[in-house]
Amino acid sequence: MTNGGKTTLTNNLLKALPNCCVIHQDDFFKPAAWAPLFQPQDQIAVGEDGFKQWDVLESLDMEAMLSTVQAWVSSPRKFARAHGVSVRLDASDTHILILEGFLLYSYKPLLDLYSRRYFLTVPYEECKWRRSTRSYAVPDPPGLFDGHVWPMYQKYKREMEANGVEVVYLDGMKPREELFHQVLEDIQNSLLNRS
Numbered sequence: 001m002t003n004g005g006k007t008t009l010t011n012n013l014l015k016a017l018p019n020c021c022v023i024h025q026d027d028f029f030k031p032a033a034w035a036p037l038f039q040p041q042d043q044i045a046v047g048e049d050g051f052k053q054w055d056v057l058e059s060l061d062m063e064a065m066l067s068t069v070q071a072w073v074s075s076p077r078k079f080a081r082a083h084g085v086s087v088r089l090d091a092s093d094t095h096i097l098i099l100e101g102f103l104l105y106s107y108k109p110l111l112d113l114y115s116r117r118y119f120l121t122v123p124y125e126e127c128k129w130r131r132s133t134r135s136y137a138v139p140d141p142p143g144l145f146d147g148h149v150w151p152m153y154q155k156y157k158r159e160m161e162a163n164g165v166e167v168v169y170l171d172g173m174k175p176r177e178e179l180f181h182q183v184l185e186d187i188q189n190s191l192l193n194r195s
């Protein structure tokens with residue numbers, strides 16, 4: 001979920017895991033107008049509620065994100081080099097790709113590609129508070145959290161559960177270090193079980 005601690009956890013994992021790349025879903029938001037002149041290029045819809053609909057799958061270019069994932073799948077080593085990730089030649093040939101995002105489990109073509117699916121959650125009040133302290137490229141207009149962000153979070157999570165998508169829930173209220181060690185251990189175990 002938004003402000004669950006995804007970026008923080010991802011950055012910690014990136015430092016600890018060899019040959020590890022990341023793709024951020026935020027990089028795939030479709031273009032939006034920042035001024036009326038640019039209106040024709042605006043691909044973010046405005047809902048009946050008056051809010052720009054940022055938190056729906058249609059606002060993200062998921063095809064482009066999938067292509068980026070496929071580029072990694074076809075050559076992790078080349079991908080790592082192109083993204084400035086140093087490839088350790090002495091380490092095992094295992095490569096890891098982290099996808100970091102708030103709507104990763106609602107786009108079918110990606111669903112079967114994941115080895116592990118983690119889902120960080122925090123309670124409503126904490127999420128709202130953390131969000132209020134964030135500064136996004138496009139600032140939240142007043143009322144966006146309750147009017148759009150939270151309802152969309154609930155809707156997509158409900159759908160994900162109804163579709164039987166299995167995830168490992170992580171308690172985003174735990175200290176950063178604890179979350180890091182929990183997930184690192186889980187990744188290491190899943191790698192061991194594969195070999």
Ligand SMILES: Nc1ncnc2c1ncn2[C@@H]1O[C@H](COP(=O)(O)OP(=O)(O)O)[C@@H](O)[C@H]1O
Nearest residue numbers: 001002003004005006007008130172174175176
């Ligand atoms: N485990 C944690 N406990 C308390 N605060 C956290 C924790 N993880 C992240 N934060 C804080 O919450 C905010 C959102 O974190 P961030 O990692 O950017 O979330 P996300 O990428 O999920 O939106 C930041 O201010 C960050 O410092």
Ligand SMILES: NC(=O)c1ccc[n+]([C@@H]2O[C@H](COP(=O)(O)O)[C@@H](O)[C@H]2O)c1
Nearest residue numbers: 001002003026029054055102136137138
């Ligand atoms: N990166 C952007 O261009 C942009 C613009 C508007 C809103 N957002 C917000 O980003 C959130 C997702 O990012 P986080 O998971 O990091 O919070 C969404 O809830 C969305 O409302 C991002």
